[in-house]
Amino acid sequence: MITAIIIMALGAIVLGAALGYASIKFKVEGNPLVEKIEAILPQTQCGQCGFPGCKPYAEAIAEGEVDINLCPPGGAEGVQRLADLLGREAKPLNAEEKPKQVALINEETCIGCTLCIQACPVDAIIGAAKQMHTIVAPLCTGCELCIKPCPVECISMEPVAENLDNWKWKYPVIEIKRAA
Amino acid sequence: MNAIIQQLFKFKGGVKPQTNKTISAHEPIAQAPLPARLIVPLHQSIGGTPNPLVVAGDHVLKGQLIGGPDGWLSSAVHAPTSGTVLAVEDHISAHPSGLMTLSVIIQPDGRDEWLPRTPLNYRELAPERVREILRDAGVVGLGGAVFPSHAKLSASKTVPMEELVINGAECEPFITCDDLLMRERAEDVVRGVGIFRDLLAPKRVLIGIEDNKPEAVAAMQQAVKSLGEPFEVIAVPTRYPAGGAKQLIRVLTGKEVPAAKRSTELGVQCFNVATAYTAYRAIAHGEPVISRIVTLTGNVEHPCNWEVLIGTPLGEFIQLGQPKSDTNGYLMGGPMMGFEMPSLDAPLVKATNCIIAGSPTLFPPKAPEMPCIRCGACADACPHELQPFEMYWFARAKNFGKTQEYKIFDCIECGCCSFVCPSHIPLVQYFRFAKSEIWAREADKKASEAAKARFEFRNLRDEREKAEKAERLAKASAAKAAEKKAAAATAEASIEPATGSDGADTSGAIAAPVDADAAKKAAIAAAIERARVQRAAAEPKNTDGLTIAQRKEIAEIEARRAPLQEQTDPNAERAKPGTALKEVKG
Numbered sequence: 062m063i064t065a066i067i068i069m070a071l072g073a074i075v076l077g078a079a080l081g082y083a084s085i086k087f088k089v090e091g092n093p094l095v096e097k098i099e100a101i102l103p104q105t106q107c108g109q110c111g112f113p114g115c116k117p118y119a120e121a122i123a124e125g126e127v128d129i130n131l132c133p134p135g136g137a138e139g140v141q142r143l144a145d146l147l148g149r150e151a152k153p154l155n156a157e158e159k160p161k162q163v164a165l166i167n168e169e170t171c172i173g174c175t176l177c178i179q180a181c182p183v184d185a186i187i188g189a190a191k192q193m194h195t196i197v198a199p200l201c202t203g204c205e206l207c208i209k210p211c212p213v214e215c216i217s218m219e220p221v222a223e224n225l226d227n228w229k230w231k232y233p234v235i236e237i238k239r240a241a
Numbered sequence: 242m243n244a245i246i247q248q249l250f251k252f253k254g255g256v257k258p259q260t261n262k263t264i265s266a267h268e269p270i271a272q273a274p275l276p277a278r279l280i281v282p283l284h285q286s287i288g289g290t291p292n293p294l295v296v297a298g299d300h301v302l303k304g305q306l307i308g309g310p311d312g313w314l315s316s317a318v319h320a321p322t323s324g325t326v327l328a329v330e331d332h333i334s335a336h337p338s339g340l341m342t343l344s345v346i347i348q349p350d351g352r353d354e355w356l357p358r359t360p361l362n363y364r365e366l367a368p369e370r371v372r373e374i375l376r377d378a379g380v381v382g383l384g385g386a387v388f389p390s391h392a393k394l395s396a397s398k399t400v401p402m403e404e405l406v407i408n409g410a411e412c413e414p415f416i417t418c419d420d421l422l423m424r425e426r427a428e429d430v431v432r433g434v435g436i437f438r439d440l441l442a443p444k445r446v447l448i449g450i451e452d453n454k455p456e457a458v459a460a461m462q463q464a465v466k467s468l469g470e471p472f473e474v475i476a477v478p479t480r481y482p483a484g485g486a487k488q489l490i491r492v493l494t495g496k497e498v499p500a501a502k503r504s505t506e507l508g509v510q511c512f513n514v515a516t517a518y519t520a521y522r523a524i525a526h527g528e529p530v531i532s533r534i535v536t537l538t539g540n541v542e543h544p545c546n547w548e549v550l551i552g553t554p555l556g557e558f559i560q561l562g563q564p565k566s567d568t569n570g571y572l573m574g575g576p577m578m579g580f581e582m583p584s585l586d587a588p589l590v591k592a593t594n595c596i597i598a599g600s601p602t603l604f605p606p607k608a609p610e611m612p613c614i615r616c617g618a619c620a621d622a623c624p625h626e627l628q629p630f631e632m633y634w635f636a637r638a639k640n641f642g643k644t645q646e647y648k649i650f651d652c653i654e655c656g657c658c659s660f661v662c663p664s665h666i667p668l669v670q671y672f673r674f675a676k677s678e679i680w681a682r683e684a685d686k687k688a689s690e691a692a693k694a695r696f697e698f699r700n701l702r703d704e705r706e707k708a709e710k711a712e713r714l715a716k717a718s719a720a721k722a723a724e725k726k727a728a729a730a731t732a733e734a735s736i737e738p739a740t741g742s743d744g745a746d747t748s749g750a751i752a753a754p755v756d757a758d759a760a761k762k763a764a765i766a767a768a769i770e771r772a773r774v775q776r777a778a779a780e781p782k783n784t785d786g787l788t789i790a791q792r793k794e795i796a797e798i799e800a801r802r803a804p805l806q807e808q809t810d811p812n813a814e815r816a817k818p819g820t821a822l823k824e825v826k827g
Contacts, residue, residue: 104689106696114696183695202692225284228338229681230673233610 094123101142103134106182107204109156114182122147130155134203162218163201164208168193170215177207177216250495252488254624255480256657258414258577260453265538266417270425270546273561279321279347279552280332280588281307286381287388288314295345299326302356304529307345310376316389317379320347321531321550323354335555335573335590339583347552358527368394368440371524378523379530379591384408384484384513385574387592390520393510394440403508404494405443407434407517409450409457410477410484413575416595418534419514421546423450423457426518427464433517435470436524441510445473447493448514451483452476481577482655486511488624500651515594535589537562539572539597549589555596556585564598572597576604577656611664619658619668625651629658629668636675641682644675652676718760 098119105115110131112118121127122143129143133156144151166177166186173191185201188194196207208216221227284290291308295301301320308318324347331341363371372391381387396402411419423430438446448465450458461474477483477492487498490509498504504511515533522528531551538544541562549558555571572579573593582596589596619629628647635643649672658668787795 099693102689103685104693104696106692115693182699183692184699185695200692200695202688223338223340225334225336225338225340225342227681227684228336228340229677230337230670232674233667233670 092120092123095119097146098122098143101135101139101146102132103139103202105134105202105204107134107202107206109133109204128152128155133158160220162203162220163198164196164203164205164216165219166194166196167215167217168195170213172213172215174212176210176212180206180210182206248495249475249477250492251478252483252491252624253626254622254657255482255488256622256660257479258481258660260479261414261538262417262420262453265415265536265544265546266420268545270421270534270548271561273547273549273553273558275322275349275351275353276550276553276557277349278327278554279324279349279550280344280554280586281318281321281347281552282332282334282342282344282588282590283308283318284342285318285387285551285591286316286379287386288312288316288392290343291315291318293329293343293345295320295326295329297326297328300324300350301326301347302354304356304358304527304531306377306529313376314389314392315376316381316387316391317377317529318345319379319529319531320345321552322347322349323352324349333584333587335582335587335593337580337583339587344552344588360527361524363436363524364439371436371440374524375520377529378519380516380520380523381530381591382513383515383519383533383591383594385578385592385594387590390512390516393505393512394437396441397505397508400506400508402441402443402510403445404490404510405434405438405441405446406486406490406493406504406509406511407437407446407448407472407514408484408486408489408511409448409454409461409514410489411454412451412479412481412484413577413579413595414481415538415597416536416575417538418536418546418594420454420457422515422518422534423454424460427457427460428468429521430514430518431461431464431468431470431472432525433519433521434472434512435468436520437510437512437517438472443508443510446471448472448474449477449483449489449493450474451479453479481657482624482653485624485653485655487653500648530591533589533591533593535593536595537598538595540565540568540600540603541598551591552588554585555582555587555589558589559585559596559598562598565600567600567602568598569601570599572599577660578654607667608665610666613664613666616663618661618663622657622661624655624657625653627652629672632675633666633668633671636671639675639678641675641679644672645679649675649679714761721760 095116096119099116102115102119108114110118110127112121118127118132122129129147129149130140130152132139133154135143136158137154140154141151143149164185171188171193173188173193175188175190175194177194178186178188182204183200183202185197186194186207187197203218203221205218208218283293289311291310293307294309295307300323301307302323303320305320306317307320307326310317327346327348329343329345332344332346333339334342334344336342361374363374366374372394375391375394376389380390382390382393409419409423411417434446434448448461450461452458455476458474458476465472465474475493477489482488483492486504490504490511491497494509496504496507496509498507498509519530519533523530532548533551534546535549535558536544536546537559541559541564543562545562547558547561559571571582571585572595573582574580574595576597579595579597581599613630613633615630617630619633620627623629627649629652632644632647632649632652635641635647636649652669652672654669654673656669659666659670662668
């Protein structure tokens with residue numbers, strides 16, 4: 062009887078020590094789910110979801126506080142991937158899906174106020190005070206955050222044109238012909 | 242060549258389509274006349290897009306560099322004849338998409354005047370220099386992949402070079418340009434192979450030619466013999482796609498190139514015969530790649546091989562073969578892997594080995610696609626031993642991860658699977674679709690990662706700047722407080738030298754951080770006050786008690802001064818350092 066209790070107690074102590082050690086040694090920093098969610102989000106940092114950037118939105122999703130359909134740049138496909146990851150139901154996007162676009166500054170009207178530079182979340186605009194600004198198109202994520210601050214409305218969004226580098230083979234479509 | 246009985250190997254799969262080669266192989270290579278206009282796309286090879294070196298209005302000579310290579314993995318582009326540059330602009334390209342690409346449009350002057358050419362003896366040059374010459378001469382793989390050849394001519398440092406395989410198989414139906422090249426210019430081809438051999442120093446050189454081209458095999462053997470080279474010219478069994486690099490290597494050496502590896506990792510390098518020929522011309526004659534041999538065949542009255550300038554518009558080229566009236570389209574490349582040219586304005590490029598005029602009788606419209614019955618015929622035909630029916634299934638469902646698990650990137654798009662499919666499924670189209678979707682996703686992922694990094698860096702910088710500013714302000718206010726205190730202390734000391742300064746000291750230290758904001762406000766207020774005082778001081782004081790006429794006069798003068806002042810003001814502002822200047826680190 063006593064030996065059995067001692068054996069069980071010893072076992073408990075040993076296992077407890079092992080678990081305690083493991084919880085310190087293999088401690089996971091941060092929430093790994095947030096990282097997975099963030100990898101799916103498009104990183105435009107546009108704030109259209111109502112959060113200041115993709116990471117806060119990912120954190121909010123991981124907490125289960127918000128819907129997964131708030132990210133228009135991610136599109137319906139992004140919602141689907143989030144739904145697959147989280148085991149939630151995919152919902153239609155809460156906004157209209159737009160084709161990929163980049164901002165364009167009308168350099169004739171730009172007055173060089175630097176407001177758009179301060180608004181750009183990814184440093185894709187260059188220029189200086191009272192000098193013309195321009196957008197570095199390959200870095201622009203199309204977040205539209207620069208449009209509002211511009212006092213002279215010289216920024217417009219242009220859809221990304223198809224060229225030989227980004228052209229894709231189309232899904233084979235079966236032609237339906239009328240029987241003669 | 243001694244009569245070694247060469248042990249040949251086999252690759253799995255493959256098909257035997259009707260070759261249709263004899264129709265264009267009975268006539269010698271003809272010289273195509275100068276077209277009225279040449280459209281030379283700058284991007285004609287894998288790698289960086291060459292930078293245009295000419296502008297509209299320039300006069301160029303034949304062989305003059307018009308597009309400089311952009312980086313090491315890129316290849317130069319030259320003017321195919323002498324004439325005037327009409328424009329450097331976007332023009333429709335020889336690409337299935339029919340999209341535009343930056344091209345140099347040249348109006349030939351008819352004199353066909355060469356830039357002075359400098360023949361070189363490559364044996365006297367450093368290997369590095371030879372590779373550079375090949376890059377600057379625009380020598381690229383003419384088998385169809387247009388990979389810059391110089392980039393393949395550096396022997397691996399870790400793997401000893403075993404075999405150099407020269408590809409003269411030309412397995413696609415209809416195409417005979419390499420056949421005719423080997424028949425007529427075998428010696429130059431062999432000399433070109435000699436250059437590659439000297440650069441790579443392999444143990445053996447194997448020239449593989451399909452056995453349906455006995456004249457080419459004989460001509461090459463004759464050339465090898467007369468030049469005294471130890472190359473082996475080997476006739477390989479005719480079976481599509483024997484001309485695929487990995488298939489030909491398998492047949493000639495028995496080595497199987499593993500998935501996602503290059504043949505160089507096994508000590509084998511592969512070049513097309515036409516590439517060897519152009520490399521020889523580039524070095525020994527100083528002639529860059531400005532023309533190539535193109536088979537014009539199919540539904541034409543006069544099928545033949547033409548030596549044609551790069552940049553010749555398709556519409557002018559096809560007239561040489563007199564297309565029949567029921568021609569309904571033109572394929573670039575062969576019927577297995579080729580694509581329909583988007584327009585008659587599209588130019589012939591370095592990758593154009595063949596133009597086939599199509600007609601409803603020659604290429605009957607495809608039967609409608611039917612469901613996959615999982616017969617496995619495609620898997621039997623696949624020369625890469627893939628499972629096309631599985632890849633089809635997942636590509637169709639847009640489950641791209643699964644297609645990658647089934648090794649879709651080992652697919653060479655040879656078209657054997659589509660050829661044998663009893664359900665007429667355009668399998669290769671599905672694979673191309675899946676591949677380009679996967680590439681696009683990878684590009685998006687890279688872009689989003691870069692955006693994230695930039696966003697995080699920006700946030701970090703903002704915070705750092707804020708902290709630095711706060712620190713500066715705190716320091717400034719502390720300094721001010723200390724100054725004030727010192728002044729007060731001296732004042733106090735002059736009145737009451739006996740009092741200790743301990744109490745004042747501590748109160749100042751505590752007050753400094755709390756006062757930072759107040760000090761800032763005070764400073765701003767002080768600045769505004771100073772500006773007001775300055776403005777007041779600048780204003781003339783002798784304007785009190787003037788007559789009405791005098792006041793009017795002053796008003797007129799002021800009105801005249803105002804626009805002038807506005808003009809000079811921005812200049813004065815510009816002299817100040819830009820306060821909101823921001824660095825964009827890329």
